[in-house]
Amino acid sequence: MQVKNPARQDLSMKTIINTIIETIKFWEEKGMDYKNAGVDIEAGYESVELMKKFVKGTMRPEVLGGLGGFSGAFSLDAIKNMEEPVLLSGTDGCGTKVKLAFLMDKHDTIGIDAVAMCVNDVACAGGEPLFFLDYIACGKNYPEKIATIVSGVAEGCKQSGCALIGGETAEHPGLMPEDEYDLAGFTVGVVDKKDIITGEDVKAGDVLIGMASSGVHSNGFSLVRKIFRMDKETLNTYIDELGTTLGEALLAPTRIYVGALKSIKNAGVRVKACSHITGGGFYENIPRMLPEGKHAVVEKNSYPVPPIFTLMAREGNVDEHMMYNTYNMGLGMVLAVDPADVDKTMEAIKAAGDTPYVVGKITDGEKGVTLC
Numbered sequence: 001m002q003v004k005n006p007a008r009q010d011l012s013m014k015t016i017i018n019t020i021i022e023t024i025k026f027w028e029e030k031g032m033d034y035k036n037a038g039v040d041i042e043a044g045y046e047s048v049e050l051m052k053k054f055v056k057g058t059m060r061p062e063v064l065g066g067l068g069g070f071s072g073a074f075s076l077d078a079i080k081n082m083e084e085p086v087l088l089s090g091t092d093g094c095g096t097k098v099k100l101a102f103l104m105d106k107h108d109t110i111g112i113d114a115v116a117m118c119v120n121d122v123a124c125a126g127g128e129p130l131f132f133l134d135y136i137a138c139g140k141n142y143p144e145k146i147a148t149i150v151s152g153v154a155e156g157c158k159q160s161g162c163a164l165i166g167g168e169t170a171e172h173p174g175l176m177p178e179d180e181y182d183l184a185g186f187t188v189g190v191v192d193k194k195d196i197i198t199g200e201d202v203k204a205g206d207v208l209i210g211m212a213s214s215g216v217h218s219n220g221f222s223l224v225r226k227i228f229r230m231d232k233e234t235l236n237t238y239i240d241e242l243g244t245t246l247g248e249a250l251l252a253p254t255r256i257y258v259g260a261l262k263s264i265k266n267a268g269v270r271v272k273a274c275s276h277i278t279g280g281g282f283y284e285n286i287p288r289m290l291p292e293g294k295h296a297v298v299e300k301n302s303y304p305v306p307p308i309f310t311l312m313a314r315e316g317n318v319d320e321h322m323m324y325n326t327y328n329m330g331l332g333m334v335l336a337v338d339p340a341d342v343d344k345t346m347e348a349i350k351a352a353g354d355t356p357y358v359v360g361k362i363t364d365g366e367k368g369v370t371l372c
Helices: 006-030 041-056 095-104 110-124 143-160 221-227 246-251 258-266 281-289 307-316 320-324 339-351
Strands: 085-093 128-138 163-171 181-192 207-212 273-276 294-298 331-337 356-364 368-371
Touching: 041 143, 041 163, 085 110, 095 110, 095 181, 095 221, 095 246, 110 128, 110 143, 110 181, 110 258, 110 273, 110 331, 128 143, 128 258, 143 163, 143 181, 143 258, 207 294, 207 339, 221 307, 258 339, 273 281, 281 294, 281 320, 281 331, 281 368, 307 320, 331 339, 331 356, 339 356
Parallel strands: 128 163, 294 368
Antiparallel strands: 085 181, 128 181, 207 331, 207 356, 273 331, 294 356
């Protein structure tokens, strides 16, 4: 039988009581308030003031009111001319790509990624993004840093033509390290029901056109961080085959394809199917746009694979199938069009400032994709 030591129990209790007393004295002297608990309300106000100039640049005529209200208001007058307007929505974040922003202390482009991941999904269905809201969770609110992050969000909104009508910055002391944050958001768009890109009309012989990506975009960074050492020295190393530093190549913001898809529509082309190549790469995303009984064939040599992917595969000893099952491999969006519309589609994409490639075709067969 274990014999308890009364003296040790008494000492332990005294220690606890003394700790409580000292804690009470500390807060009595310091003053109990929200700031001392780790949340700086004044910093929040300052962040909002600093970001207003960036947000203002994203405004559309439909936006009602200004920044700082309890909700964002957006008039629907502009969609009254549609026969059957349908709202589309998309939400996403930047994943662990934010880790690179921390290490490089570069926060002005990560917001573009957050917007791109959402608006590209809406555009993929044939929609026009109308507005965007962001959410930033941080360990400590540094107003200049928060405003810089939002400047990137605003830039993404300008690139996609949607308004930044609100957001939230949440300070999480004790839950997150002071220098870290996470960024996410969502967008709402609209499309006339007759113009929704569903993939149901895809047929054998349709042509696949891919649009060039800007690099890794915002997926697969957990693997990226295993391939390369994540320290300033490594990220600041200039690599000849990349033509820039490793960090700059990896942090390059996600390409936004809203303008390209709008240009295609204005050219009178009906996109039959469209896939945003995100996490899961070719093997997961391309089949998502196909109906049953249709198969996509992509020719790997039909376009140039950016050197960042070659470098990753080599340095990480990552096999080819895994690369195409994880990354966009140089094509951020793939769409299917009628053979008669190929030339017009290519010209429309170029006119929007993007780079298109004819990368394959649709065949009859089991729903899926073959890379050859």
